[in-house]
Each structure stands twice: as C-alpha cells, then as structure tokens.
Amino acid sequence: MSATVDFAPLRDYLEATDLDGYCIDADASDSDQRYVSGFTAPDPYQTVVTPDGVHLLVSGLEYGRAKTEAAADSVTRRSEYDYRKLVAEHGPYEAKSRLIAAFLEDHGVDSLAVPRNFPTGTADGLREQGLSVTVEPEGLVEDVRSTKDEWELEQIRATQRANEAAMATAEELIATADVADDGSLVHDGEVLTSERVKTEIEVTLLRHGCGLDDTIVACAADGADPHDRGSGPLEVDELIVIDIFPRDKETGYFGDMTRTFARGDPGDEARRRYEVTEEAYEAALEAVEAGVTGEAVHDVACDVIEDAGYETLRSDPSTETGFIHSTGHGVGLDIHEQPSVAPSGGELEPGHVISIEPGIYDPAVGGVRIEDLIAVTEDGYENLTDYRVGLEPSSE
Amino acid sequence: MSATVDFAPLRDYLEATDLDGYCIDADASDSDQRYVSGFTAPDPYQTVVTPDGVHLLVSGLEYGRAKTEAAADSVTRRSEYDYRKLVAEHGPYEAKSRLIAAFLEDHGVDSLAVPRNFPTGTADGLREQGLSVTVEPEGLVEDVRSTKDEWELEQIRATQRANEAAMATAEELIATADVADDGSLVHDGEVLTSERVKTEIEVTLLRHGCGLDDTIVACAADGADPHDRGSGPLEVDELIVIDIFPRDKETGYFGDMTRTFARGDPGDEARRRYEVTEEAYEAALEAVEAGVTGEAVHDVACDVIEDAGYETLRSDPSTETGFIHSTGHGVGLDIHEQPSVAPSGGELEPGHVISIEPGIYDPAVGGVRIEDLIAVTEDGYENLTDYRVGLEPSSE
Numbered sequence: 001m002s003a004t005v006d007f008a009p010l011r012d013y014l015e016a017t018d019l020d021g022y023c024i025d026a027d028a029s030d031s032d033q034r035y036v037s038g039f040t041a042p043d044p045y046q047t048v049v050t051p052d053g054v055h056l057l058v059s060g061l062e063y064g065r066a067k068t069e070a071a072a073d074s075v076t077r078r079s080e081y082d083y084r085k086l087v088a089e090h091g092p093y094e095a096k097s098r099l100i101a102a103f104l105e106d107h108g109v110d111s112l113a114v115p116r117n118f119p120t121g122t123a124d125g126l127r128e129q130g131l132s133v134t135v136e137p138e139g140l141v142e143d144v145r146s147t148k149d150e151w152e153l154e155q156i157r158a159t160q161r162a163n164e165a166a167m168a169t170a171e172e173l174i175a176t177a178d179v180a181d182d183g184s185l186v187h188d189g190e191v192l193t194s195e196r197v198k199t200e201i202e203v204t205l206l207r208h209g210c211g212l213d214d215t216i217v218a219c220a221a222d223g224a225d226p227h228d229r230g231s232g233p234l235e236v237d238e239l240i241v242i243d244i245f246p247r248d249k250e251t252g253y254f255g256d257m258t259r260t261f262a263r264g265d266p267g268d269e270a271r272r273r274y275e276v277t278e279e280a281y282e283a284a285l286e287a288v289e290a291g292v293t294g295e296a297v298h299d300v301a302c303d304v305i306e307d308a309g310y311e312t313l314r315s316d317p318s319t320e321t322g323f324i325h326s327t328g329h330g331v332g333l334d335i336h337e338q339p340s341v342a343p344s345g346g347e348l349e350p351g352h353v354i355s356i357e358p359g360i361y362d363p364a365v366g367g368v369r370i371e372d373l374i375a376v377t378e379d380g381y382e383n384l385t386d387y388r389v390g391l392e393p394s395s396e
Numbered sequence: 397m398s399a400t401v402d403f404a405p406l407r408d409y410l411e412a413t414d415l416d417g418y419c420i421d422a423d424a425s426d427s428d429q430r431y432v433s434g435f436t437a438p439d440p441y442q443t444v445v446t447p448d449g450v451h452l453l454v455s456g457l458e459y460g461r462a463k464t465e466a467a468a469d470s471v472t473r474r475s476e477y478d479y480r481k482l483v484a485e486h487g488p489y490e491a492k493s494r495l496i497a498a499f500l501e502d503h504g505v506d507s508l509a510v511p512r513n514f515p516t517g518t519a520d521g522l523r524e525q526g527l528s529v530t531v532e533p534e535g536l537v538e539d540v541r542s543t544k545d546e547w548e549l550e551q552i553r554a555t556q557r558a559n560e561a562a563m564a565t566a567e568e569l570i571a572t573a574d575v576a577d578d579g580s581l582v583h584d585g586e587v588l589t590s591e592r593v594k595t596e597i598e599v600t601l602l603r604h605g606c607g608l609d610d611t612i613v614a615c616a617a618d619g620a621d622p623h624d625r626g627s628g629p630l631e632v633d634e635l636i637v638i639d640i641f642p643r644d645k646e647t648g649y650f651g652d653m654t655r656t657f658a659r660g661d662p663g664d665e666a667r668r669r670y671e672v673t674e675e676a677y678e679a680a681l682e683a684v685e686a687g688v689t690g691e692a693v694h695d696v697a698c699d700v701i702e703d704a705g706y707e708t709l710r711s712d713p714s715t716e717t718g719f720i721h722s723t724g725h726g727v728g729l730d731i732h733e734q735p736s737v738a739p740s741g742g743e744l745e746p747g748h749v750i751s752i753e754p755g756i757y758d759p760a761v762g763g764v765r766i767e768d769l770i771a772v773t774e775d776g777y778e779n780l781t782d783y784r785v786g787l788e789p790s791s792e
Contacts, residue, residue: 029425061623093512093533116489120519121512121531135517137489202602206595213607213645227457249609 002038002071003152009140010049014113019134021109022049024141025100025122031333032115032141034252038071046100047072050107057103076103097125104131115141139338146330146338147351152253153375153384156331156353159248159255160373160384162208167259167387169204170197170217170242174234174261175393184233185263194219194230201244210246210255217242223260223367226325226359236264239274239366241359245335254335256355257385258371261393266366273310273360273368274391280304280358281370281389284327284341288356288374288381294345298327301358310360314343321362328355331373352376353384398434398467399548405536406445410509415530417505418445420537421496421518427729428511428537430648434467442496443468446503453499472499493521500527511537535734542726542734543747548649549771549780552727552749555644555651556769556780558604563655563783565600566593566613566638570630570657571789580629581659590615590626593638601642606651612639619656619763622721622755632660635670635762637755641731650731652751653781654767657789662762669706669756670787673764676700676754677785680723680737684752684770684777690741694723697754706756710739717758724751727769748772749780 010022024047026033028040037047037056045066046057053073058066063077081102086095100122104112111132114123116139123133148156177185177192185192194217201215218230223241234240243258260274280301287300302312302323311322326342331353339345341354348354357371372385388394406418420443422429424436433443433452441462442453449469454462459473477498482491496518500508507528510519512535519529544552573581573588581588590613597611614626619637630636639654656670676697683696698708698719707718722738727749735741737750744750750772755765768781784790 091533114516116515116517118516119512120510120514120516120529121533123516123519124531133516135520137487137517199602202607203599206598206602211598211607211609 001151003035004149005036005038005071006144006147007049007054009144011051013136013140014049014051017113017134019111019113019132020050021104021107021111022113022136022140023047023100023104023109023118024115025119026117028252030117031145031252031337035145035333036141039066039069040252041066046103048104048107048109048112050109053107055103055107057100076106093121094125094128097122097129101126101129101131115139142338145332147349148332148353148375149351152332153351153353155248155251155253156255156373156375157384158251159210159246159253160257160386162205162210162248163244163246163255163257164385164387165208166201166204166244166246167242167257169200170244171259171261171393172395173197173200174240174263175395177234177263179236179264183236185236191233193233194222195232197234197242198230201242205244205246209249211249212244212246215242215244216258218367220366221363224321224361224363224365226361226367226369234263237266238262239266239270239368241367241369243369243371247335252333254331254333255384256331256335256357256371256373257387258357258359258369259387259389260368260370260391262391263393266391270365270368271391272308273365276305276308276310277358277360277368277370278389279308280323281356281372284356284358285372285374285381285383288348288354288376290348290350290376290378293347294328294339294341294354295343297341297348297356298343298345301327301356305358305360322360323358324361325359328357328371330354348376350376350378397547399431400545401432401434401467402540402543403445403450405540407447409532409536410445410447413509413530415507415509415528416446417500417503417507418509418532418536419443419496419500419505419514420511421515422513424648426513427541427648427733430729431541432537435462435465436648437462442499444500444503444505444508446505449503451499451503453496472502489517490521490524493518493525497522497525497527511535538734541728543745544728544749544771545747548728549747549749551644551647551649552651552769552771553780554647555606555642555649556653556782558601558606558644559640559642559651559653560781560783561604562597562600562640562642563638563653565596566640567655567657567789568791569593569596570636570659571791573630573659575632575660579632581632587629589629590618593630594626597638597640601640605645606642607645608640608642610641612637612654614763616762617759620717620757620759620761622757622763622765630659633662634658635662635666635764637763637765639765639767643731648729650727650729651780652727652731652753652767652769653783654753654755654765655783655785656764656766656787658787659789662787666761666764667787668704669761669764672701672704672706673754673756673766674785675704676719677752677766677768680752680754681768681770681777681779684744684750684772686744686746686772686774689743690724690735690737690750691739693737693744693752694739694741697723697752701754701756718756719754720757721755724753724767726750744772746772746774
C-alpha cells in the first residue's frame with residue numbers, strides 16, 4: 001500500500017514548459033522518490049513521470065520486488081540495457097548516464113525536468129548524452145505530498161498512537177521519580193537523566209514499530225534552546241520539554257508531539273509561561289481551517305504571546321528569548337515538509353497535516369512548548385493527537 | 397572529536413584540474429559532508445575545500461555549534477551575505493545560488509569541483525552566477541574515507557561491542573526457546589518470531605547508544621534470499637541467519653556482523669554448508685593483508701565454495717543459489733563504502749575496514765552466512781569482532 005499520487009500538477013508543469021518527463025534519481029531516503037515511485041530501495045533507482053505513465057529503472061536485485069510493490073506503469077531492470085557491458089566499456093560514471101539516457105529514450109523523453117536535489121553527476125552526464133535537463137525550481141512534488149489522502153492520514157495516526165505511548169512512558173518516569181537531596185530526579189535508585197528517559201522513549205517506540213534518530217528531553221536552560229536535545233540529570237522545580245518525532249519503520253510516516261512537565265514547583269513565572277503557551281496553542285488550533293494561511297495561524301499565536309508581554313520573532317527579529325520559532329510545519333514522509341505555519345506560510349488545504357507548537361523560551365526560566373499534530377479540514381481541523389495537556393506529570 | 401582528514405588527494409585533484417575549490421552542499425546524512433566538515437546538522441550546509449583551508453557556510457541556528465565543533469578553518473553564517481534580503485529579492489531558489497556564490501567568491505573560488513551527488517539546482521544556479529562547476533567523477537572523498545585513522549577504528553570497535561551484545565541477546569532467545577508441537581520456537585509462552593527477535597536486538601542496541609534502520613533475522617527459505625529481512629515464526633531444525641549492522645548515534649560509525657544458528661537438527665546438507673562457509677570465511681580472513689586486492693580475497697572465498705561443489709557468481713554469473721554476493725565491503729560512516737571485496741576490488745591498504753562475509757544459499761536448504769568486521773594491517777588484519785562462530789546457539 002502507498003499513497004495515491006495526484007500527478008496532475010507535474011503533468012501540467014511538463015506541458016507548460018514543453019518538457020517530456022520528470023525524473024528522480026535517488027534512493028528511498030528521498031521522500032519525493034518514495035512517494036512518486038511507491039517503492040523503497042536502499043540504493044538509487046530512477047523514476048520518470050511522463051504525460052501517460054510512471055516508469056521505474058531498478059537493479060536486478062530489486063526487480064522482483066519492484067514489479068510487485070511499486071505504484072508504476074512499468075518497471076525495467078538495468079540488464080535490459082546491457083549495464084554490465086556499459087560499465088566495462090565506459091566506466092561506472094559514464095555508464096550510469098548512458099543507462100538512464102537509454103531508459104528515458106525508450107519512454108520518449110529527450111527533455112526532462114528534475115528536482116533541485118537531482119545529482120549533478122547524472123544531470124551533466126545526461127546532457128553529454130544529448131538530453132536537455134531543466135531544474136524544476138518550486139518543489140512541485142513536495143507540494144503535492146503536502147496533501148494527504150485517507151490512507152496516509154491513517155498511517156500518521158498510527159505513528160502518533162506510538163508517540164502517545166512513548167510520551168506516557170516518559171511522563172510516568174518523571175511523575176514517579178524520587179527527588180534526591182541535590183534536587184535531581186531519581187528512579188529505581190539511579191539518577192533520572194535526559195539520556196535515560198530518551199532511551200525508554202525509544203524502546204517504547206521500537207516496541208510499537210517506530211524508530212527515530214533523535215528525541216528532545218531538555219531540562220531547565222537546555223529547554224530554552226529549541227535545538228538542544230538535552231543531557232544530564234533532570235531536576236525538580238524545573239521545566240522539562242519532551243519533543244518526540246518518531247517514524248513508522250514500515251510506512252515511513254512521521255508523528256510529532258511535545259509536552260512540557262515540571263516536578264515540584266517551577267515558580268510563578270514558569271507557570272505563567274505555561275498558561276500563555278497553552279492559550280497560544282488553543283488559539284492557533286481554533287484559527288486553523290482550509291483557506292486560512294499558515295501565516296495567519298502563526299500571527300494568532302504571536303498575538304497571544306505578545307499580548308502577554310513576551311517577545312516573538314515578529315515583534316523583534318533578533319530576539320533570543322520569547323517565541324523564537326514558527327508555529328508549525330507540515331509532517332508526512334519528512335518530519336519537516338510543506339506547508340509552513342510561519343511568516344509567508346501559504347493557504348492551508350484540506351488534508352494538510354501540520355504541527356501546532358508555540359513555545360516561550362528563556363535560559364533563566366527554561367523552555368515551554370506544547371505541540372499537537374493535526375489534519376486540516378474544510379471547516380477546521382482533526383486533532384491526530386490524543387494526549388492530555390498539563391504541566392504536572394501524572395502516572396495515570 | 398572527529399576523523400583527521402587527509403586533504404592531499406583533493407588538493408592534488410584541484411591542482412591537476414586547475415580548479416579553485418571542492419564544494420559539498422548537503423546535510424550530515426551525506427557521509428562525505430560529515431567527514432570533510434567534521435560537523436553534523438540536519439539541514440543542508442556548504443563546505444568548500446580550497447588549497448589552503450576548509451570553510452563552512454551555515455545557518456544562524458547552527459553557527460555557534462559549528463564554530464565549536466566543526467573541523468574547519470572558518471565558519472560563516474548566511475546572514476553575513478544578507479540572506480534574508482536575497483530571498484526577498486530573488487526567491488529562495490535563486491537566493492541560495494547567490495548566497496553560495498558570494499561565499500565561494502570570498503574564498504577565491506570561481507571554478508569548483510563537486511561530488512556526483514551535488515544538487516543540480518545548486519550547480520546550475522552557480523553556473524548562472526558565472527561560476528564554473530565540474531563533477532569529480534571518481535568519488536575522491538569516499539576513497540579518502542576508506543582509510544580509517546586510530547580514532548575512527550576506536551569508534552567502529554565501540555559500535556561492534558554494542559553489536560556483540562545485540563547478537564548475544566538474539567542467540568540467547570533462540571538457545572533458550574521451547575519448541576512447540578508445530579515446530580515453531582516459543583519463548584515466555586509466545587511464539588518467537590523474526591520480528592520479536594529483531595525488536596530485542598534493537599532494544600539492546602539502543603541501550604548501548606546505537607540505532608539501526610534494519611536487521612535481518614531470516615529463517616529457512618527467507619534466509620536464502622540475502623535481501624530478505626525475515627518474518628514470522630522461527631522454526632526448529634532450520635537455519636536462521638542474523639545480520640546486524642548498527643550505527644552509533646553519536647559518532648555515526650557502523651558495525652556489521654552475521655551469524656547463522658539452528659536449533660535442533662538442520663540436517664547434514666545444512667551442516668556441510670555451514671562448514672564450507674566457515675572454511676571460506678577463514679580462508680578469506682587469512683588472505684587479507686595490505687597490498688592484496690579485494691578481488692584476490694573474494695577469489696579465495698570462491699575457490700573454497702566452488703571446490704566444495706557449490707556455484708558462485710564467478711562460476712555461473714546467472715546462478716540464484718550458492719554464493720550469490722560479494723565477499724565483503726568497506727564499513728565506516730556508511731554501511732556500504734569503499735573498498736570492495738569483490739570482482740574488480742582494488743588493493744587493500746592499512747586502515748581499510750572491511751566485512752568478510754561469505755555465504756551459501758538455496759531456498760530448499762536455507763541460508764548460511766558468517767561475517768566479521770576487520771581492519772586491514774600491513775601484514776594481515778585485526779579482527780574488530782569478538783564473537784564465537786558456531787551453528788548451535790548457546791545461552792552463555
């Protein structure tokens with residue numbers, strides 16, 4: 001199973017630019033490749049979209065699986081173009097261009113559009129073989145990917161269920177920890193560090209079929225830098241930001257959620273920041289519906305935070321405290337994709353999946369961030385996240 | 397800490413081709429970028445190697461960390477070239493080319509070499525800004541990366557220690573399983589599936605600071621396809637191939653190891669194949685030393701397997717049973733990198749890290765593969781793997 005791809009924008013582009021095909025040369029870690037081909041392989045393969053079909057060129061090793069799994073009109077293996085002979089005669093570099101040129105020619109493609117990240121080695125090689133290669137500058141495939149079909153929404157919901165289980169693991173560790181004399185949290189007789197909580201989050205995700213490269217469990221000043229993953233002992237009376245963005249190992253779809261907790265008493269100012277962040281999060285959620293721009297949703301979050309007396313990048317582009325990132329981003333096969341819920345963020349459409357994640361930061365107080373993942377609908381949104389919002393950690 | 401990079405081959409290439417610099421435009425998931433810059437960031441950044449230095453261009457977000465961590469002579473942030481203004485005036489696509497062109501100009505680079513996978517969008521954009529861009533076709537950086545320094549060897553050894561712990565977890569599960577009436581292995585009252593063993597492998601790796609995208613636990617006919625990850629119940633009297641290739645989450649260096657086990661009696665033919673594979677593995681190991689080619693080592697493994705009466709891709713390029721892959725590959729920041737221990741594999745050099753992994757496959761019997769990770773030395777090899785070879789699983 002894979003997403004049903006709307007090829008119309010790509011084909012409109014080909015027609016408007018008078019080009020014969022759109023070609024991707026990448027392995028499946030490139031989400032555009034994975035999406036357009038409906039196939040995954042660890043080594044680069046080639047997909048070309050023409051006015052009347054989608055065609056794959058794969059190694060012999062991947063041929064059988066590609067025939068069964070890929071969402072393509074045809075699959076060709078390299079050996080059909082005497083690839084070994086090409087390598088023997090021209091070396092691996094030129095052989096690859098000759099191979100792809102022959103494949104494209106068979107599909108009537110002399111002039112092609114390619115994504116910005118198309119390998120220059122392939123582009124220049126194809127040019128040497130007489131093809132014309134033009135970069136499609138807007139990121140059309142990423143744009144198509146931003147609208148999810150029902151099957152994709154189901155995959156993202158499934159990842160977010162795993163995410164909720166992982167967040168519950170983390171919250172329970174913090175809720176049930178003891179407090180040592182020096183203020184650090186202690187669990188089962190050992191100091192509860194950021195690293196330890198991250199490991200338990202990741203173990204929970206693994207047991208739910210998800211993996212992830214990174215997690216944020218950031219206490220006190222660490223949490224005031226949105227890019228700090230956090231390290232060392234977690235402390236009582238401090239804000240602890242937990243941001244989890246797992247990826248389903250099979251489907252490749254991401255989830256994303258952030259909660260902020262504090263054991264003990266983080267102080268009045270921290271509590272106030274939590275309330276303001278929660279208010280901004282709720283206001284931004286309520287502002288979401290098809291036709292509203294990402295920029296407008298971001299402005300709603302900024303309004304709440306500025307009205308409460310904190311800086312935002314809108315009120316002061318150089319501020320290093322306050323609300324110092326955007327309100328959200330698209331989530332799908334990439335953790336950060338279109339659309340953008342930020343200045344210059346365009347119109348939201350039904351099927352867009354976005355995070356809503358305002359936050360307020362200051363090294364002197366720590367960080368607060370609250371994040372849900374939602375799907376945009378005609379008249380509002382569906383919250384894909386089912387997890388309590390609250391500063392005090394609970395073990396239930 | 398990071399590897400000490402030998403820039404001489406790149407600088408020799410620049411001198412020979414009369415080019416001013418070698419530029420990488422990629423995020424740190426590109427191992428060449430990670431290696432040359434000594435830096436990791438999730439979004440693309442630019443590194444240029446000139447005759448007298450290594451220079452980085454990064455976002456403001458990464459600037460502080462890059463100044464501290466990168467192995468570079470200079471780090472520049474985008475704002476120094478008024479990047480926001482460039483985006484406002486020219487749009488994000490052209491702004492990026494203008495930004496990088498200005499950065500390159502500041503380092504005296506008008507003509508540049510780029511790797512094959514350099515983004516065509518950037519290459520064509522720089523050409524529009526008047527720079528000359530030439531693809532370096534040989535993969536010079538990957539070639540430099542193939543020779544590991546002592547610090548890198550230490551990182552690979554550390555990953556391989558985690559790998560050994562994970563393999564022990566898997567072996568113990570198989571060794572201590574009960575056998576149900578239908579022949580499936582059962583552990584703690586539940587069927588022991590490939591999926592379950594993989595999860596326990598990955599949990600063990602996580603607890604040792606390593607992650608991985610994939611593991612192979614393949615029983616019976618599944619194990620006869622070297623690319624099948626395995627699924628479903630593990631069975632008594634069948635060969636079970638376990639191939640683990642973890643990556644350290646901090647350093648990015650991979651480990652790699654395969655063992656084959658069987659509970660009960662897999663039969664005389666399976667045992668014979670195990671013995672022949674072990675003999676091929678030992679012969680290949682003994683053949684390794686600096687100055688010997690990867691092809692020669694591969695030939696030694698093929699000799700043993702063919703002498704025992706099994707096909708290899710050398711004896712029959714179209715065979716689908718027998719020894720149907722190469723003897724080994726380089727391992728480092730990528731799981732598959734230079735050098736190649738295969739037909740056309742070049743001369744091994746001290747500091748090369750390679751796998752030695754012969755195997756014999758047939759769907760009717762199952763698969764056998766035995767793999768260690770080793771470092772090439774002047775007069776032989778250092779085995780980076782410390783794990784017993786044996787068909788019968790042990791819980792000790």
